Every structure is written in C-alpha cells, then in structure tokens.
Amino acid sequence: MTTQKEAQSEETCPAQGLLKLLSGKWKPELFRLAVEAPLRFSSVLRQIEGSNKQTLSVALKELEEVGLLERVVIKQKPLHVEYNLTEKGISLIPIFKQLESIS
Amino acid sequence: MTTQKEAQSEETCPAQGLLKLLSGKWKPELFRLAVEAPLRFSSVLRQIEGSNKQTLSVALKELEEVGLLERVVIKQKPLHVEYNLTEKGISLIPIFKQLESIS
DNA sequence: ACAATAAGTCAAAAAAAGATGACTACACAA
DNA sequence: TTGTGTAGTCATCTTTTTTTGACTTATTGT
Numbered sequence: 001m002t003t004q005k006e007a008q009s010e011e012t013c014p015a016q017g018l019l020k021l022l023s024g025k026w027k028p029e030l031f032r033l034a035v036e037a038p039l040r041f042s043s044v045l046r047q048i049e050g051s052n053k054q055t056l057s058v059a060l061k062e063l064e065e066v067g068l069l070e071r072v073v074i075k076q077k078p079l080h081v082e083y084n085l086t087e088k089g090i091s092l093i094p095i096f097k098q099l100e101s102i103s
Numbered sequence: 104m105t106t107q108k109e110a111q112s113e114e115t116c117p118a119q120g121l122l123k124l125l126s127g128k129w130k131p132e133l134f135r136l137a138v139e140a141p142l143r144f145s146s147v148l149r150q151i152e153g154s155n156k157q158t159l160s161v162a163l164k165e166l167e168e169v170g171l172l173e174r175v176v177i178k179q180k181p182l183h184v185e186y187n188l189t190e191k192g193i194s195l196i197p198i199f200k201q202l203e204s205i206s
Numbered sequence: 207a208c209a210a211t212a213a214g215t216c217a218a219a220a221a222a223a224g225a226t227g228a229c230t231a232c233a234c235a236a
Numbered sequence: 237t238t239g240t241g242t243a244g245t246c247a248t249c250t251t252t253t254t255t256t257g258a259c260t261t262a263t264t265g266t
Contacts, residue, residue: 013131015202023126028119098198099118
C-alpha cells in the first residue's frame with residue numbers, strides 16, 4: 001500500500017508541473033491577458049472568441065489553485081470579481097517572453 | 104471565404120505554440136531525455152514506463168515537426184534511428200531550467 | 207416591478223488525446 | 237529458416253478535455 005498508484009502521479013520531469021498548468025486550450029491566452037490587465041470573467045468570455053464559460057471557469061480556478069492568479073472580489077460600485085497575477089505569476093512573465101522570442 | 108475557420112487556427116497568443124508543443128503526456132519527459140542523450144525509439148519506450156508506442160511515435164513526430172528534434176537514420180552497424188535536439192531545441196534548455204526553478 | 211449584467215454551476219454531448227493489441231518491414235544471428 | 241530486435245503503422249477502445257445549453261443568485265438600471 002505504499003508504492004502502487006503513487007508511482008504514476010510522481011513526476012519524473014520537474015518542469016512538467018508548470019508546463020501542465022499552462023496547458024489547456026485557453027490558459028496561455030488567459031495568462032497573457034492577465035499580464036495586460038486584471039481579468040474579469042465576462043469580459044474574457046467576450047474577448048477570447050471560441051471560448052466558453054465552463055472551460056474558462058475551470059481554467060481560472062486552476063490558475064488560481066496553482067498560485068498564478070488570485071481572485072479578488074471588488075466591493076465597490078460596479079461590484080465585480082477580478083483575477084490578478086500573483087508574484088509567482090509575475091515571475092513567469094520573462095519566461096513567456098523568452099518562449100515568444102524563440103517561436 | 105477569407106475569414107471564417109481561419110480565425111480559429113490563428114494564434115492570438117504567441118507563446119501558445121511552444122507551450123502546446125511541450126504539452127502532451129510524454130513530451131516534456133522526451134525533451135528532458137533528449138537533453139541528456141540522443142533518443143532511440145525502443146529505449147525510450149522502455150525508459151518511460153507507462154508510455155506506449157503509438158503516443159511516443161506521435162509525440163516524436165510532433166517534436167520533429169516543430170523543429171525541436173531531428174530524426175536521423177544511423178546507417179552504421181547496429182543500423183538504427185536517433186532523435187537529436189536541434190538548435191531550437193537547445194535554445195529551449197535554459198527556459199526549462201527556469202521553469203524548474205519556479206515550481 | 208422588470209429587464210439586464212455579472213459570475214458562475216450542472217449535466218450531457220462531442221471532440222481530442224492516449225492506450226492496446228495486432229500487424230508490417232527490414233536487418234542480423236544462430 | 238526461424239527467431240530476435242528495431243522502428244514503426246493501423247484500427248479500435250477508453251479516458252480526458254472541451255463545448256453546449258439550461259439554470260442560478262445577486263446586483264444594478266429604468
């Protein structure tokens with residue numbers, strides 16, 4: 001009961017975690033938009049055409065879980081939710097830039 | 104006939120291409136092994152446990168298509184195939200290292 | 207009071223990715 | 237000539253991801 005299914009979830013490749021978290025159809029795009037400005041659910045839904053509520057919702061949740069975005073409820077007048085890049089998210093920006101320069 | 108399905112395949116996010124190419128269950132691992140030594144089909148099939156011919160075959164082909172690996176037929180004695188990192192592949196190594204340092 | 211917007215959730219369907227097993231083609235070795 | 241190793245392909249099945257559409261709850265605007 002110590003070493004069975006565990007071996008499968010163990011990551012042999014260290015970069016895989018980050019890579020995985022940025023994989024998924026809309027995550028890189030969400031990340032890119034988040035670099036520009038805080039995200040709002042309904043506006044990204046309109047901005048990213050071809051996307052859909054469900055997937056975006058899950059993607060945002062996952063990006064939040066891994067600590068790249070943080071969900072903030074803005075209690076002022078229009079009363080809405082914003083997703084902001086975290087420190088960890090910000091630390092990823094140069095890597096993205098490098099990736100872009102290669103392709 | 105000029106702007107219909109095309110909009111979907113057009114990439115809005117520049118880093119998405121690279122990210123996509125490294126997504127997939129075994130690609131990061133294949134890349135990592137390729138950094139260590141040229142890959143041989145049957146040995147990675149044995150090395151990466153849980154993997155399978157079909158998926159590895161497709162992954163190698165895709166890594167080749169995007170120009171990260173090159174397939175070389177070695178016509179010497181044991182007569183086999185090697186997959187080597189290309190220049191582009193090599194240029195990705197430092198990015199991988201950075202990714203690893205973040206997670 | 208009524209409609210609209212924001213930010214979702216849920217179940218079900220469709221599409222994409224991955225796994226399995228059978229099979230091929232070539233080179234070599236016994 | 238039979239068997240083994242390398243490097244795959246192909247069709248099919250299963251699993252995972254993504255999409256669709258209906259529905260919800262709370263807050264605003266008219």
